[in-house]
Amino acid sequence: MSESLKKLYHDLIMDHQRNPVGFKKRDEADIVIDAYNPVCGDKFTLYLDLENNKVSQASFHGYGCALSKAATSLLMASLPGKNLEQCQQLIESYLYELRYDSSGAEEIVKALSVALKYPGREQCVVLSWETLLKFIEARLT
Amino acid sequence: MFAIDRIRRQFPVFRLTDDHPALVYLDNAATTQKPMVVIERLQQFYGHENANIHRGIYRLAHKATQSYERARTKVANFLNAKQPEEVVFCRGTTEAINMVAQGLRHQVTSEDEILVTAMEHHANYVPWQTLCKQTGASFRVAPLKENGSLDLYLLGKMLNKKTRVLAFTHISNTLGTINPVSEIVELAKKHQCLTVLDAAQSVAFDQVDVQDLNCDFLAFSGHKIFGPMGIGVLYGKTELLADLYPYQQGGGMITEVTEQESRFKNPPHGLEAGTPPVAEAIALGTALDFVSEIGLLNIREHSQKTLNYALDGLNRLGKVNTLGPGSGTSNIISFVMDMIHPHDVATILGEAGVAVRAGHHCCQPLMQALGINSTVRASFSIYNDTDDADRLIDALKTVQKIMS
Known part of the structure; x- marks a missing residue:
């Protein structure tokens, strides 16, 4: 197996994919957003609850590859306790680290950034993050 | 061996x-690789034979026209069509099917039904769905059996005197299922329904004989049979091609244009508006020779x-x-x-x-x-x-x- 593949399917990613954080359907959530990639058919629904303008609960459900599932799981794990502005900053810095400089990033973000070296796999690691970012941007303007 | x-x-x-x-x-199934003979044929045309067809009076243009029409004859022979005029060049399977669907637009009414199968590629699905939306005709989808094969019994039941077109694939691009084309065409003929066969996956796999299959229309792409991208074929029985309204109009397909009216050529040229991909058509002919040689x-x-x-x-x-x-x-x-x-x-x-x-x-x-x-x-x-x-x-x- 190549070094690059080892990095991509890193234990940190595989742990998230096997035991995703908040993998639960919650149609009653305050915010329900669909993250869909028509090219590959990956489709997640993100469920967020807000309390005092802060995310109190974040979960997701749906179908996707190991990378998109791990990336979405990481997003869900990162949101609770943050208000929408903080969520926006978090997502923007994740996307920046992935695309431009992951040297100072957490190990799992470094691992996910390897996806960008593979044809057609960038969408897997940004799908849920970008979908939520668009939602927040629309909400905050 | x-x-x-x-x-x-x-x-x-x-x-x-x-x-x-x-x-x-x-x-x-997405596209085949290209043999040297096909690549060289493209290069030969663009390097030494390039001229537009059906227009020039000079030798180069005449030769280009001849090579293009010879490629049409090769396709006709390859499919065992009755005559070269039954072969229309187009961009590929998708355009061929759109050409038929839109060519029938003025004949299909809200009383009609269009039948496809659940295993179709979007190319043999969406154009018919659109035609139904445009005309008010009913769009119907023949179901599959649990094992993913076409349910011929239900297909037979769904065909009726209102069914105007049955569009189906020869080989499923996803499952690899081979449909019994002759049997299905026979079912359709009982109801005088037009049959459109998507042969994109079958032409490079098995002998496709349009007279034997007896389908009314057939579509395939050059690039899935070792030919260039951007060239494809619509085969149609002569009298049925003549019934298609040209879905594109312009140069090369008219006999006379006046300020208010235009008259169109007969098929195949009446369905080939604009400059066709000449080199690609010729190289498709080369690809078919290559295939025939292997057998x-x-x-x-x-x-x-x-x-x-x-x-x-x-x-x-x-x-x-x-x-x-x-x-x-x-x-x-x-x-x-x-x-x-x-x-x-x-x-x-x-x-x-x-x-x-x-x-x-x-x-x-x-x-x-x-x-x-x-x-x-x-x-x-x-x-x-x-x-x-x-x-x-x-x-x-x-x-x-x-x-x-």
Whole structure:
């Protein structure tokens, strides 16, 4: 197996994919957003609850590859306790680290950034993050 | 004896380079690789024979026209059409089907029904759905059996005197299922219904004889039969082509244009508006010569044998489900691996130099019918051998190791 593949399917990613954080359907959530990639058919629904303008609960459900599932799981794990502005900053810095400089990033973000070296796999690691970012941007303007 | 080494040598893509060391190309259902003769024919035309057709009075233009029309005759012979005029050049299968669907727009009414099957590629699905929306006709979809084969009994029941068109595929691009074309055409003929056959996957796999199949229209793409991209064929019975309203108008397809009125040429030229892809049509002719020289019976036997070898390996791997009833009968196989997403499979395979396709294969209604989101598809051609199949299976073992 190549070094690059080892990095991509890193234990940190595989742990998230096997035991995703908040993998639960919650149609009653305050915010329900669909993250869909028509090219590959990956489709997640993100469920967020807000309390005092802060995310109190974040979960997701749906179908996707190991990378998109791990990336979405990481997003869900990162949101609770943050208000929408903080969520926006978090997502923007994740996307920046992935695309431009992951040297100072957490190990799992470094691992996910390897996806960008593979044809057609960038969408897997940004799908849920970008979908939520668009939602927040629309909400905050 | 199938001389695979001699065949492989004719495809420059398989020469070892840094870009793709020892490429195992199993995405032939998406497009086939190009042999040197086809590449050289394109170069020859653009380098030494380039002129527009059906217009110039000079020698170069006359020669280009002759070569283009000769390619039409080659296609007609290849399909065993009654005459070259039954062959219309277009961009590919998708355009050919759109040409028929939109060509019928003024004949189809809200009383009519259009019937397709649940295993169609979007190219033989969406144009008919659109035609129905435009005309108010009913869009109907013949279901599959649980094993993914077409339910001929229900298909027969759905056909009725209102059915204007039955559009269906010869070989499913996803499952590899081979449909019994003659039998289906016969069912349709009982109701005087037009038949449109998507032969995109079958022309490079088996002999396709339009007189024998008796379909009214047939579509295929050059690039799936070792020819260039951007050229394809619509075959139609002469009197039926004449009934199609040209879905594009412009140069080359008219006999007379006045300020308020225009008259169109008869088919095929009346359906070929604008400058066609001349070099590509000529090189398609070369590709068909190439195929005929190897022989479609040989091609069929070889690709089936290789696929069956791969299938055997897949079954021995375990935790792999092959889809469809056609497993092992065509050159296409689709499978899913337990708890492993097709895109992860394709990435790891890609890293091992094995090119397969993962996704919905432009068949979302089929995926819905099968209750899955995507599959991994391996499709074999003349240059694939058992070594390729072994490399596929080895790479799948790596997939299972990484993803376990």
